[in-house]
Amino acid sequence: MNEWWTGVAAIAGTMMVYAASKRMYRRFPAPLMLxxxxxxxxxxxxxxxxxIPYNAYMTGGQWIESLLGPAVVALACPLYEQRHLLKRYSVPILSGIGTGAVIGIISGLVFTRAAGASKEWAAAVLPKSVTTPVAMDITTTLGGDAPLAAMFVMVAGIGGVVVHAQVMKAVGVTDPVAKGIGMGSAAHAIGTAKSLENSETEGAVSSVAMTVSAVIVAFLAPLAGNLFL
Amino acid sequence: MNVFRIVIHILILYAFYWTGVWIQGVLQLPIPGSILGMLLLLAVFIFTSATPKWIQEGSGLLLGNMPLLFLPVTAGLVIHGELFSVLGAVLVTAVFISTLLVMGTGSWVSQYLLKKRREHRE
Incomplete structure (x- = not known):
């Protein structure tokens, strides 16, 4: 009975913290205020x-976490609604996202090996450019820790938003479609939110890129991980 | 009746999720079940007359509040003190550099192909 109350308190508390932090972000919309x-x-x-031990908190927290699976499934809805974009720019979009996914995984492998990181760390780094719930799933599949994966995903997302404008300038990219592809495939949902502020096209492309990139990385990262980790 | 609809929509999404997890288990695939479930739902939209509108309330609620769903997981960093180490800092830097590479190459390749196609059409 006691455990039941802990669980209910954890769920209610998490929702309250979330609502408050969401309101804070609306007042101070900076990447570190997400x-x-x-x-x-x-x-x-x-x-x-x-x-309070983390495990006790998770008696309630796990109920919230269990909604992540259906949330990933729900990504099919925005992707389907943007299908005209995918049809119209299929080659540039898929090539751009594919390149980003491959570069992300290879650089992740090279850097973690150069740093002498263990398999557990590398498993958390590899999927860092895809949206958090998918990255956590990939990391778990590879034998790493989901919270670490979520941490690296946040670094990629926040870092990506901060440098996006400079990177676009550096590589000479001015096309909103190409800009959205860079954002979505490197900085996932955090980047997509920013792209939506830049322009409607960039935001829509970024949301497509984020989901397609999640699918590509979900296929490639476990393969690369099993081969090289 | 809105709450009722939301619950039904989320249950439908759960059904796809569990089907994905089941397929992953049966076929011993390394791809997460959630992604398989997503592809399955996408296939249903493409090949049947079903549309995202049918589950709009549920999917919108989940997608709009994704950060809430992974707060319990990220709070797990509380038992991951190892992140606050030299290796942790090195890997955070590595992730940042890798992000620059992904962003730069992905955008560059797609702009190159977009330009090429436009020239081709003119």
């Missing part, structure tokens, strides 16, 4: 100060 950043910090601080 609900996932501030919300995570608040929950971690709360657990550390109150001394």
């Amino acid at each position: 609900p996932i950043v501030t919300g995570t910090i608040v929950i971690i601080l709360f657990l550390l100060i109150s001394g």
Whole structure:
């Protein structure tokens, strides 16, 4: 019975923290103010100060987490609604995303090996350019820790948003479709939110790129991981 | 009746998710079941008269509040003190550089092909 109440409190508390951090972000829309950043910090601080073990918190937290699977499935809806974009620019879109996915996985492999990282770390780094729930699934499949994967995904997303304009300038990209492909395949959902502010086309392409990239990386990363880790 | 519809929509998404997980298990695939479920739903949209509108309330709610769903997982960093190490810092830097590479090459390749196609048409 006690455990039941802990679970209910964890669910209610997480939802309250999320609602508050979402409101904060609306007032101060900076990348480091994203609900996932501030919300995570608040929950971690709360657990550390109150001394509640993470496992006890997860008796409730796991119920929220269990909605991630259906959320990934739901990505099929925006992808289907943007299918005209995929049809119209199929070759440039798929080639761009494919290149990004392959470069991301290869550089991830090279860097983790150069740093002398263990298999567990590398498994968390490899899928860092795809949306969090998919990255966590890939990392778990490869024998790594999902929270670490989520951390690296956030670094890629926030870092990507911060440097996007400079990177586009550096490689001489001015086309909104190409810009959206870079954003979606490198900085996933966090980047897509930013692209939507830049232009409608860039945002729509970024959302397509994010989902297609998740599918490509979900096929390639486990393959690369099993071969090279 | 809105709550009722949301629950039904999420249950439908769950059904696709579990089918994906089941296929992964049976065929011993390394691809996450969630991605297989997503592809399955996409196939249903493409090959039947079903449209995303049918599950709009449920899918919109989940997609619009994705950060809430992974807050419990990211809070798990509380038991991952190893991230705050030299190796952790090196890997964060590596992830950042890799992100630049992905962004630069992906955009560049697609712009190159877009330009080429436009020239071809003119």
